[in-house]
Amino acid sequence: MKPTDMAKEGTEMTEETEHMIEKNGAKETETVVSAGDAKEMRAVILSGFGGLNKLRVTKKAMPEPQEGEVKIRVKACGLNFLDLMVRQGNIDSPPKTPLVPGFECSGIVEAMGENTKGFEIGDRVMAFVNYNAWAEVVCTPLDYVYNMPDDMTFPEAAAFSMNFVAAYMMLFEVANLREGMSVLVHSAGGGVGQAVAQLCSTIPSVTVFGTASSFKHEAIKDSVTHLFDRNIDYVQEVKKISPEGVDIVLDCLSGENTGKGLGLLRPLGTYILYGSSNMVTGETKSFFSLAKSWWQVEKVNPIKLYEENKVIAGFSLLNLLFKQGRCGQVKTVVEKLFSLYNQKKIKPVVDSLWALEEVKEAMQRIHDRGNIGKLILDVEKSPTPLMASDSTETSEAGEEEEEHEGDNDNKERMPFIQ
């Protein structure tokens, strides 16, 4: 979808959304009800694309599992950079709002639909969800649900699913990480970065080059062989240490860095574009200028790849799971990762836990690159008193906010909260 189409869809969305709510009846309708009613649950709602003000916690009808689905009482949810892009509507084919964000969670199986062999009520599970994870209860097809290792905590599981699966598939299935190779990863202090570093340490003699904000260096220096400040010229720094370059470049930065990343590859090296955190760094820019940069990524000449013996790849775990139906392959990867976890070779790094009502502060922390490891929404956690009055607001006025384009996000930014 091109930026102009996206904008068009944006204006059409309000009417369509209203229509959708009426048509779908109780399941989709938001209502304000007193807590404790078993037919409802709390969830984070994105009322429209834009800034932090589009998020709030509200009550929604309790979802019930359809055939092949597992109903999970959610304990912890993962928060990803991608969720910030979703909030801004800055993804391909954005879904309609209002929606409940979130793609991963952990919890306890509470009920099952027909044909859900392999699961029992009370199972501790980790799950992928195609939106709707940031809620007290989630239903998702059993293909996306995995029984957790006994020793794994719920926050660990929620920190584990997307980051470790993505890191593993990029390193071992897209690229072919072997002994003696070298890897460059950006945002080495983030969830994926830490997963990459840990997985690299499971292979002998792998050199990891990482970029991260300087204040994180002390905390993560043991996980990365060579650490550079994210604002310096990493190409020069890598070449000082390894003039021939590296075998694998993992790039979540996008755009202008593709050429840099490709240039850093050794022969037979692989550049993987797995996301695009540049997209959300300039949160005060208008939606359109962000969307434009997404489509202006420099293109690659296959002949140059041929001459230089290079590989370029794209990796999107969500597309793989929810558009391309590769659940079987992901399941195999999850099993391998759980085995590594049980052998204590890998362990998700949890940055901090947040109540559902603190989702704005949590997002701001990711945006400001404050985190080391993963941010987790802890569904049973109470919000800190300071934030409670603001964040627990459940007014239904949200729908009307959709037509604001959120250009004034900056004004209402939360202060950085540890």
Add this chain to the structure above:
Amino acid sequence: MKPTDMAKEGTEMTEETEHMIEKNGAKETETVVSAGDAKEMRAVILSGFGGLNKLRVTKKAMPEPQEGEVKIRVKACGLNFLDLMVRQGNIDSPPKTPLVPGFECSGIVEAMGENTKGFEIGDRVMAFVNYNAWAEVVCTPLDYVYNMPDDMTFPEAAAFSMNFVAAYMMLFEVANLREGMSVLVHSAGGGVGQAVAQLCSTIPSVTVFGTASSFKHEAIKDSVTHLFDRNIDYVQEVKKISPEGVDIVLDCLSGENTGKGLGLLRPLGTYILYGSSNMVTGETKSFFSLAKSWWQVEKVNPIKLYEENKVIAGFSLLNLLFKQGRCGQVKTVVEKLFSLYNQKKIKPVVDSLWALEEVKEAMQRIHDRGNIGKLILDVEKSPTPLMASDSTETSEAGEEEEEHEGDNDNKERMPFIQ
């Protein structure tokens, strides 16, 4: 190098070549001497870029090994599509003419320079050479020389080196061929195609889709799961059998097929461009229109790769060996391949043997896609009587031919010879 630069270099080449010959003295100078003189040897000479008339057999000064080099009494040389591109000068940074073509041979070690541990006189070896293979004697650095398995014949070894190494590295190092995957290979009857098919058969449940001229189907049908005529719409045919596409596409066709190949990939699939046989199919077209197509290959948007979870790679074994210094990695691959050969899991397919003097006929056979498996120059073979008068011609007039552009190649094409 762009087409215009290439053309410019072409005109400058004559003078430069003359200069080079004077400067380099005896080693590079061609002389006509009686056979039997130990200081000379027979070699195929390309006098300038162009058609078949640029090739002839002549005597050259006997090369002697420098430090780190092995001197090989050549028994068999491999002939590749790439050699036709070299003949036309249709490669990036073409070398200066006159030159002795050929990148691979097998033979017996006759002498060694200093520091050539690991080799002894009399060793049966397979070798890569950076040009100069099509001769009775070759000197090449020991990094490019491998002791052959005892059971391997010289023609097999010459058929083995480039095709099997390229096929192995593409399938197992660039892509990541595993059980249950599917592979599409063009020119399934050619040297690389047959190597790919055999290597795929070493992994359980791999489906091989191949395209080849119909008359080859009977001969190669057992090596390929699904065989299509090279003139039909293979995209449609593959999709009929496997609607989701394939895991690996190996494309030696180049240009307009990149998009087709990418479109056929399953999620996490890898498209590999490893050469460009389209370049030489229209041998009557002028040099310039050929060169242009090389540079008009459609470019690839990394964002599309991200959305579709796809990988695009280029692979050039010669660049890897001679420009990028990855001999160590190739040596490891050769060892693995020799092990597979010794286990009788793979066996090079030799199409036909040709005397050095029959190189034109051999090239014509590749050009006409007549071969099934590899064409070999058998250095000890005598030319067939019919061709002898034409092909053994060793006149020095070749140098003057350089300024002809070879547009009349077609007129002097050899009839197809089995």
